[in-house]
């Protein structure tokens with residue numbers, strides 16, 4: 001790509017977990033120039049001082065984090081801020097950025113009452129954001145403002161979409177989502193000594209990703225199943241594993257279910273269907289996706305029971321990688337540019 005076509009990008013909130021990860025991906029993106037990194041409390045420090053895993057990158061490690069009001073003109077700003085912050089600083093960002101990709105939840109929900117409940121600061125904002133999942137949303141058009149999905153929401157969508165798209169299951173589904181500790185951001189109040197060696201409930205009911213999943217399923221499949229969504233906290237820095245329990249509609253065969261998964265993700269470079277898992281390690285798992293922009297999905301059927309599973313890295317496919325994938329699509333680049341397809345193990 002000629003230099004004049006390189007995309008000028010900014011990461012707003014680069015001292016946070018998703019912002020740091022977005023900077024990591026963009027620093028090695030062949031068609032992007034990372035021109036600005038913002039921080040609030042950490043402004044003035046280098047990104048390598050805040051995120052030691054970035055300190056040895058030759059261009060990125062020594063770059064200073066700047067206050068947001070120094071934002072220069074950019075093609076794309078990645079907003080990686082705590083929920084409720086972008087609604088306050090959107091005028092400043094919109095004045096400088098051609099397009100804004102929001103990783104926070106502020107503008108995911110269309111329903112006013114749900115927005116008031118889960119994202120109260122967003123109500124006063126007039127700008128419309130398009131909700132975008134690269135695998136399901138068909139037209140990004142010339143949208144200036146885009147809101148990316150929640151990490152547990154999108155993992156759940158990957159596990160559920162083929163079942164509902166082809167109307168294969170009864171409309172009552174239980175979704176059990178488990179997430180690693182980076183999911184709550186750098187400012188979480190939980191002491192590591194209490195998180196380590198533990199596995200606990202996070203939200204049995206009322207998680208804000210539940211209305212998002214319902215809304216997205218209605219938009220992408222035309223169905224609005226009854227959904228019971230509970231979340232759990234894992235003692236892992238990264239990773240989400242979602243398990244969905246449903247009942248096949250009468251007459252639906254295992255083969256139909258398997259075919260629905262294969263066809264839903266055919267040609268989708270970042271959602272990998274585990275077609276015939278037999279051993280436990282053949283199923284989607286966190287170790288197979290951490291560090292990559294991949295989601296793994298699979299379904300197991302016995303009698304009328306369907307158990308569908310998805311795994312992804314909350315900071316990559318659940319956040320920064322999803323955002324870079326979206327930027328690629330917006331800017332007419334190859335969807336996969338600059339995105340890792342192998343995990344880090346063991």
Ligand SMILES: NC(=O)c1ccc[n+]([C@@H]2O[C@H](COP(=O)([O-])OP(=O)(O)OC[C@H]3O[C@@H](n4cnc5c(N)ncnc54)[C@H](OP(=O)(O)O)[C@@H]3O)[C@@H](O)[C@H]2O)c1
Nearest residue numbers: 013015016017018039040041042083104183185186314319
């Ligand atoms: N973590 C995940 O797995 C994940 C996945 C998907 C989506 N998300 C969403 O992405 C957003 C960011 O999450 P995160 O985990 O990266 O959060 P985080 O680690 O807490 O980072 C937040 C960032 O925002 C900056 N910031 C805070 N208040 C600000 C203000 N008033 N003005 C300007 N900058 C401000 C912080 O700067 P200082 O630290 O320098 O103050 C930091 O860089 C959240 O809304 C979250 O819901 C998170």
